[in-house]
Amino acid sequence: xxxxxxxGAEVKKPGESLKISCKGSGYSFTSYWxxxxxxxxxxxxxxxxIIYPGDSDTRYSPSFQGQVTISADKSISTAYLQWSSLKASxxxxxxxxxxxxxxxxxxxxxxxxxxxxx
Amino acid sequence: QSALTQPAxxxxxxxxxxxxxxxxxxxxxxxxxxxSWYQQHPGKAPKLMIxxxxxxxxxxxxxxSGSKSGNTASLTISxxxxxxxxxxxxxxxxxxxxxxxFGGGTKLTVL
Numbered sequence: 712x713x714x715x716x717x718x719g720a721e722v723k724k725p726g727e728s729l730k731i732s733c734k735g736s737g738y739s740f741t742s743y744w745x746x747x748x749x750x751x752x753x754x755x756x757x758x759x760x761i762i763y764p765g766d767s768d769t770r771y772s773p774s775f776q777g778q779v780t781i782s783a784d785k786s787i788s789t790a791y792l793q794w795s796s797l798k799a800s801x802x803x804x805x806x807x808x809x810x811x812x813x814x815x816x817x818x819x820x821x822x823x824x825x826x827x828x829x
Numbered sequence: 830q831s832a833l834t835q836p837a838x839x840x841x842x843x844x845x846x847x848x849x850x851x852x853x854x855x856x857x858x859x860x861x862x863x864x865s866w867y868q869q870h871p872g873k874a875p876k877l878m879i880x881x882x883x884x885x886x887x888x889x890x891x892x893x894s895g896s897k898s899g900n901t902a903s904l905t906i907s908x909x910x911x912x913x914x915x916x917x918x919x920x921x922x923x924x925x926x927x928x929x930x931f932g933g934g935t936k937l938t939v940l
Binding site for chain 1: 832861862863865867869874875876877879880881886916918920922925926927928929930931932933934
């Protein structure tokens, strides 16, 4: 069974750093892209970027380039999304998803809620 | 990189059919047959309903269908059921970034 399991909810202060994770199982982790999607409270979905764990090819949406870092450790089938200095506007639910370019995202993690507040 | 344009809301009665549109440009929807549709119930992760404009993943009812004409893609749900009430998002490959772009989302209400 394909599963993507994300790390738990986080509460952080502005300026702090954060790294959240997404662990894949039940499939060849290095053969599919992993995408990250942001959903701010009461708002729509936004693609942040994608990574191919097989060779770490990473692509960012222009809105998120330079704002976050996407990485993966294929030895433990885990992808990461990290911030070096959080802002209140980073408060959102973040989803990871198994993604095939052009074919959509067929499996999703349960989401990680990030709350940034002083 | 602008989001694709969807109506904010649509509604229909049980048993009826509804269509949700998703309008982009020749750089995304119009240029590629890489449009997907997702269903999201409150508090849940999105679920893939349609990929490559009109293909249904295994397990998705055939009441859900997709199509495209020019720069506009459409999701049609026939025989509406109460459980179809959810938010729906389109997504398209875009040449402007190689990361896909979502539509703003459409809230479907089953009356």
